[in-house]
Each structure stands twice: as structure tokens, then as C-alpha cells.
Amino acid sequence: MNIIICVKHVPETSEAELRIDASGKTIEKTGLVYDINEWDDYALEEAVRIKEKQGGTVTAITIGPDDSDSTLRKCLARGADKAIRLTDQKFTGSDAYAIAKILHSVIKTLPHDLVLTGMQAGDDGNAAVGPILAEMLKIPHATMVKKLELGTGIAKINRELEGGLEEQLEVKLPALFSIQTGINEPRYVSIMGIRKAMQKEIKVVTLADTGLTEADVGEAGSWIKIEKMYVPPVEKQAEFIKGTPDEVAVKITEILKAKGLI
Amino acid sequence: MTKIFVLAEHRQGQLRDITFEMLTKAREIAEETGAELTAVVLGKDAKELAKPLADYAKTVIAVEDAKLENFNSEAYKKVLTALIQQHKPALVLMGHTSYGIELAPRLATALNLPLATDLIDLAFEGDTFTVTRQVYGGKVNAKATARKAETYLATIRQAAFAASKPAAPANGQITETPSPLTEEIAEKRFLQYVLPPPGGVDITAAEKLVGIGRGIKDQANIPMVDDLAKTIGAVLSCSRPIVDKNWLPTDRQVGSSGKTVKPKLYIALGISGAFQHILGMKNSDLIIAVNKDPKAPIFSFANYGVVEDLFKIVPPLKNKISEIRTQKA
Numbered sequence: 244m245n246i247i248i249c250v251k252h253v254p255e256t257s258e259a260e261l262r263i264d265a266s267g268k269t270i271e272k273t274g275l276v277y278d279i280n281e282w283d284d285y286a287l288e289e290a291v292r293i294k295e296k297q298g299g300t301v302t303a304i305t306i307g308p309d310d311s312d313s314t315l316r317k318c319l320a321r322g323a324d325k326a327i328r329l330t331d332q333k334f335t336g337s338d339a340y341a342i343a344k345i346l347h348s349v350i351k352t353l354p355h356d357l358v359l360t361g362m363q364a365g366d367d368g369n370a371a372v373g374p375i376l377a378e379m380l381k382i383p384h385a386t387m388v389k390k391l392e393l394g395t396g397i398a399k400i401n402r403e404l405e406g407g408l409e410e411q412l413e414v415k416l417p418a419l420f421s422i423q424t425g426i427n428e429p430r431y432v433s434i435m436g437i438r439k440a441m442q443k444e445i446k447v448v449t450l451a452d453t454g455l456t457e458a459d460v461g462e463a464g465s466w467i468k469i470e471k472m473y474v475p476p477v478e479k480q481a482e483f484i485k486g487t488p489d490e491v492a493v494k495i496t497e498i499l500k501a502k503g504l505i
Numbered sequence: 506m507t508k509i510f511v512l513a514e515h516r517q518g519q520l521r522d523i524t525f526e527m528l529t530k531a532r533e534i535a536e537e538t539g540a541e542l543t544a545v546v547l548g549k550d551a552k553e554l555a556k557p558l559a560d561y562a563k564t565v566i567a568v569e570d571a572k573l574e575n576f577n578s579e580a581y582k583k584v585l586t587a588l589i590q591q592h593k594p595a596l597v598l599m600g601h602t603s604y605g606i607e608l609a610p611r612l613a614t615a616l617n618l619p620l621a622t623d624l625i626d627l628a629f630e631g632d633t634f635t636v637t638r639q640v641y642g643g644k645v646n647a648k649a650t651a652r653k654a655e656t657y658l659a660t661i662r663q664a665a666f667a668a669s670k671p672a673a674p675a676n677g678q679i680t681e682t683p684s685p686l687t688e689e690i691a692e693k694r695f696l697q698y699v700l701p702p703p704g705g706v707d708i709t710a711a712e713k714l715v716g717i718g719r720g721i722k723d724q725a726n727i728p729m730v731d732d733l734a735k736t737i738g739a740v741l742s743c744s745r746p747i748v749d750k751n752w753l754p755t756d757r758q759v760g761s762s763g764k765t766v767k768p769k770l771y772i773a774l775g776i777s778g779a780f781q782h783i784l785g786m787k788n789s790d791l792i793i794a795v796n797k798d799p800k801a802p803i804f805s806f807a808n809y810g811v812v813e814d815l816f817k818i819v820p821p822l823k824n825k826i827s828e829i830r831t832q833k834a
Contacts, residue, residue: 256641257719257777260800263645270645339610339622362606367640367647369622370601371610374578378614383579383692386607401699404516404603405761409699410575415692425749466619467636467649474800475639475646481794481810491811492821495793496829498809502791504713504770505737505826 244299244393245354248290249346249376250283250318252311253366267471279314282361286422288429289391290359291322297393300324302353306334306345312445319440320432326443331450333457338465339367343375345460348453350380357398358419362387373421384419385412389426506541508594509534511562512585513546514604515554516576517698523600525668527661528561530627531598532671535563538629540595544677547584549574552681559677560670566592570684575695578608580686585612587685594656596634601660613658619651620658625665643780643802663761664784701755706740708757713739713770716759716786717747720775720796720815724752730774730815733823736830739770744782760785774815778803 254275262271279287290301302325303318305311315326329345337345350358358380363370370386377384389409390401396416401409403423414420450460462468484494499505511531514521528544535542544562546554551567558565568584585608589597599605601623613620619634621627625646626637634651636659651657708714715734721727727741734741741757748758759766760782771789776782778794778801786792787806794807795815804810811818 254641256644258798260798261641261644270641340614340620343614365642368638368642370606371620371622374607374610375614378611384607384611385693387603399696402603402607403762404698405521406765407701407755407758407763409701411696411699413694413696418692424745425751428751465652466613467621467651470635470648470650472640472645472647474644477805479805481792481804481807483804483810483812488813488817489821491813491818492825495809495811495822496825498791498793499737499770499826500829502770504791505829 244293244297244356246290246293246299246301247350247353247355247358248283248286248301248303248318248323249358249360249372250287250303250305250314251280251361251364251366252277252305252307252314253280253364256365261474263472263474268469269472277310277313279317280361280364280366282363282365282422282424284361284429285424285426286359286361287318287321287323288427289422290357292427293357293391293393294322299356302327304329304346304349306330306337306342315445316437316440317432319443320436321430326445327448328445329448329453331460333450333461336462336465336468337460338467339369339371340375340466341460341464343372343379344455344464345453346372346376347379348455349448350376355380356417358382358417360419360421362421362423370421373419377419380419382417382419383414384421385414386421387423388420389423391420391426506539508543508592509540510589510592510594510597511542511544512597512599512605513544513554513558514600514602515546515548518550520554520557521600521602522668523602523661523663524558525561526664526666527598527600528558529668530661530666531596532561534596534628538595542675543592543594545585545588547573547581552679555679559679560674562677563675565677565679567679567681568684569681570686572686572689573684576604577690577693577695578604578611579690579693581608582612582615584685586615588682589616589618589656597656597658599658599660601662605660609658609660616656618656618658619654620660621649621651622660623662624659625662627659627661639780642777644800662780706756708740708742708759709764709766711740711742711766712768713737714742714759714766714768714789715739715772715774716742716744716776717774718744718776718782719746721747724750726816727752729819733819733826736823736826737770737772739772742766744776744779773803773807774819776803777801778806
């Protein structure tokens with residue numbers, strides 16, 4: 244089984260206070276900690292589990308500058324066999340469509356029974372690269388996959404719908420699946436694994452090697468172009484309770500008591 | 506006249522809320538641009554589903570086919586490709602839902618038309634299609650423009666727009682269009698719906714909920730919060746990351762992929778307030794949120810907020826409430 248996994252190196256922003264940078268088109272990135280995109284982490288685990296069960300190879304692919312190597316190293320340490328990083332100044336400004344074209348340029352040259360992506364990325368959250376890539380590769384796909392069972396030439400998968408409901412589908416292989424969080428429990432990497440991964444090669448590919456032109460990538464090759472980013476204005480705000488933890492506890496207790504909730 | 510298409514979303518015979526939210530927003534755009542609002546419904550009983558849509562849209566295109574009984578993105582792609590090529594609408598709206606996410610990017614690629622996803626706002630500014638979407642987990646908004654095209658595709662975030670019926674029903678004309686599908690989709694087949702395993706707790710029935718999120722940090726910290734919940738007489742619930750980590754069962758999850766709750770009291774501890782979670786709890790009577798980040802979106806929905814580490818607040822709060830309860834008893 245030849246498994247391709249597409250991963251993204253993203254800033255961890257859930258507990259960070261974000262500011263817009265001087266260009267007005269992106270956030271100030273200094274000081275932010277980067278890691279593998281959360282959804283991709285589950286996709287990586289799923290790929291490695293399939294390989295462990297059935298044999299085969301896992302190839303991890305990312306698009307990004309040098310520092311994305313740490314996410315690829317993580318993939319290698321967790322059980323991926325090969326890693327490819329696509330990088331070029333010209334890729335800047337690529338939307339989901341242009342990103343899918345770049346990924347497609349490499350994946351089409353590799354044997355692939357299964358292509359896995361995260362369901363979305365934690366930074367721009369398009370939830371679109373997977374299905375676009377599947378259409379380009381001319382293979383069936385399913386998104387928001389919460390369960391994946393492989394048979395011969397076929398996969399039985401559960402997709403997450405709304406309100407706790409799922410749907411079960413049968414999809415012919417080769418196929419692309421975009422993975423939802425919670426499908427498995429991603430493992431921790433051993434020190435040994437990280438050491439071994441440091442010695443593995445990361446193949447670097449630039450625009451010239453992809454067969455694409457400048458017009459295919461970046462803003463020129465995208466469907467949509469970011470004009471500006473801004474921190475949304477606060478329309479409504481909670482009444483903040485201030486004081487020491489003890490004082491706060493007293494005030495909350497008073498509110499609950501006044502409302503007859505305790 | 507140019508058209509705006511809204512793809513009606515339905516499951517198990519029921520039209521879903523997002524359909525009417527999209528129709529409401531699309532009506533506004535249609536009025537501004539002079540376009541004709543058209544609802545498109547595909548299904549086994551499409552003509553029946555078309556009836557309520559006719560109150561909202563000038564025309565309803567119904568494609569009825571037994572092969573469209575359950576949603577299948579490949580079947581939808583084929584039917585919509587034919588309809589879009591025939592009618593050349595200026596705009597096609599789909600939900601940013603489990604169905605729209607599955608369908609829209611692939612449809613756009615097949616048609617070579619630009620797509621913008623998960624929109625919280627959209628407009629034509631002159632002949633430029635301009636969209637607003639959230640990035641970095643809802644902490645930042647991005648305004649973007651699409652490359653020029655005859656037709657733009659978009660997926661719309663759930664609950665981004667409130668649904669409202671037009672003052673006078675549109676009395677839309679329902680037109681049945683024959684299905685272009687000649688055979689079942691072989692590469693991707695629907696098998697069945699799978700319900701979540703029945704759990705012991707129904708959080709939707711609880712009068713009071715104490716919800717935990719990422720800020721809880723470790724499974725070992727849950728008993729401390731559960732203690733607080735028991736003291737208040739509340740049930741413990743959570744946001745998605747807690748279920749993903751298997752720290753609490755699925756039936757405790759509040760949000761678009763979990764349960765929608767409307768308790769008298771909702772205490773959110775270490776929940777930042779991703780919109781999927783907000784969708785599930787924003788109608789609670791009283792919301793109190795504790796979070797370290799003063800800019801956490803949850804504070805825009807809470808009645809009371811505390812900017813503090815939840816671990817500093819939970820123990821004294823539990824003690825104070827215990828005292829009162831003991832006095833009462």
C-alpha cells in the first residue's frame with residue numbers, strides 16, 4: 244500500500260494573542276510556535292497505522308520554507324518513510340486551489356493507493372485542498388473521515404455529519420480521504436525515533452521541478468486573493484468580574500444565588 | 506436575467522436550517538444586483554422539498570431521481586455541472602457543512618470556476634466578488650476577492666446569517682428538470698447512517714452545565730471540575746478537543762458536531778469559543794466564561810467573564826457554593 248500524506252506546518256494560535264503585521268494581509272508571526280497542523284496529525288497517525296497493519300510506504304509531503312522541515316521530521320519520526328518539501332518564493336499567496344495544483348504536480352508522479360490530508364488547516368481553514376486534489380488526480384474522495392477500514396480495492400469509511408450523526412460510505416481505491424480529528428489517538432514520538440529521523444533525507448522540490456509555471460501558483464494561480472486581515476471588532480462583550488480568585492468566587496456565587504441557580 | 510443559485514440541503518426528508526439562512530442572504534444580494542433568486546433541490550422527493558423553497562425563491566429547480574435519495578457528492582457534481590453550464594448563474598451558494606465541504610471544492614475544480622469557502626459575508630462590489638472569512642480559529646477576519654469569472658461558487662458558514670421569510674411569499678415557480686444521471690455512482694456508495702452509541706447522559710436535558718475545553722490541559726484535572734459541577738447540581742459537558750482526546754464520551758460534546766444545548770446556566774471553563782462550539786450553546790440563559798485569553802471569542806457570547814486560569818477559580822468557587830448549599834440544608 245503506497246500512502247501519501249499531505250501535511251502543513253502551522254502556527255499554534257489557540258492561546259496566543261494575535262496582531263496583524265505591517266502588510267495588513269497576514270498576522271505577525273514572530274514569537275508564535277509552529278507545529279504539524281492538528282488535523283494532519285490524525286491523518287499521519289492513520290497512515291502509519293495502516294502501514295503497520297498492511298505494509299507499504301508512507302510519503303509525507305508539505306509546502307513551505309525551511310522551517311517546515313520540523314513537521315516533516317515529526318512525520319518521519321512517527322513512521323513515515325520518505326519526506327518531500329515543495330518550496331519556492333513564487334508559491335507565496337497560493338490559495339487552496341494553487342496549493343492543490345502544487346501538491347498534484349508531485350503526487351501524480353508517485354504511486355498512490357491512498358492519499359490522506361487533514362480535513363482543514365488550523366490557520367486558513369479552507370477545508371478545500373483535499374477534494375480539489377482528488378478531482379485533479381481523478382480519484383474518488385471523502386472528507387471529515389472519522390473511521391477508515393480497508394478491504395481489497397475498497398475502503399469502508401464513516402464521515403462525520405452534524406449533530407453526532409455519521410454516514411458510512413464505500414469508496415473504491417485509489418482514493419483521497421480528508422481526516423477529521425478524533426479518528427485515532429496520535430502517538431508520542433520516542434527520542435530514538437527523533438534521532439533516527441534526523442538522519443533521513445528530505446527531498447526539496449522547487450517550482451522549476453514541478454512542471455508548473457509562475458502563472459499556475461501564488462496569487463496569479465489562485466481563485467481568491469487576500470486583500471486584508473483584521474481583528475474582528477467586538478460587538479458584544481461579557482461583563483468582566485475582577486478581583487482575586489476568592490473575590491471572583493464570591494461574586495459568581497452571588498450571581499448564581501440571585502438567579503436562583505443554587 | 507442572471508441568476509443566483511442556492512443549493513438546498515436536506516437529509517432524511519428534512520430541509521436543513523442552512524438552506525433558509527442562505528436563501529435569506531441570497532435574497533439580499535439578488536435585490537442589490539437585480540439577479541433572480543433560484544433554489545436548486547436534488548433528491549428522490551425533490552418536488553415535495555421544493556414547496557417550502559418557493560416561499561423564498563423566484564424559481565425552484567427540482568431534479569427528482571431515486572439515485573439522489575442520499576447525498577453523494579459525485580452525483581451532485583454531475584447534476585450541478587449540467588445545471589450551472591445551462592443556466593450560467595452569477596453565484597452558487599452551498600452550505601459549509603458536511604455536504605458542502607464534500608462537494609463544493611471538487612465541483613469548482615471540475616467546472617474551473619473560483620470558490621471561496623466558509624464565508625461569513627459576501628457581496629458584489631462593482632463587478633468584483635468580495636468575501637469575508639475567518640482565519641486562525643476565528644481570531645482574525647480575512648477579506649478577499651475572487652478572480653474574475655462568469656460564475657462564482659461559495660460555501661456559507663452555518664448560522665452566519667439569520668433566516669427570515671420574505672414579507673410576501675415569493676410564490677416561486679417550481680420547474681422540474683430531468684436528472685442527467687444515467688447510472689448509480691460506482692466509485693462511492695452510501696451504505697447507511699450511523700447513530701452515535703447511546704450514552705448514559707443526556708446533556709440537552711440538563712438545567713445546568715459546566716463545560717470544559719482545551720484549558721483543562723490534562724485528563725487528571727477533570728475530577729476537580731466534575732466536583733464543582735456536582736456541587737452546583739450541574740452536568741459536565743465539553744468542547745470537541747476533549748472528546749477527540751477520549752477524555753469524555755461523545756455524548757458530552759456541545760457544538761455543531763455534538764449537541765445543541767439551552768440550559769439555564771452554562772459555565773465555560775477553558776473554552777476559547779470556536780464557532781462550532783458557540784453554535785451549540787449560545788442560546789443558554791446565563792453564560793459565565795473563565796479563560797486566560799482576554800480576547801477569547803467566548804467572551805463575546807458570555808454574560809459574565811473572568812480572565813484567569815481556571816485552576817485558580819474552580820477550587821474557591823466550589824468552596825463558596827458548598828458553603829451556601831450547606832447553610833441552606
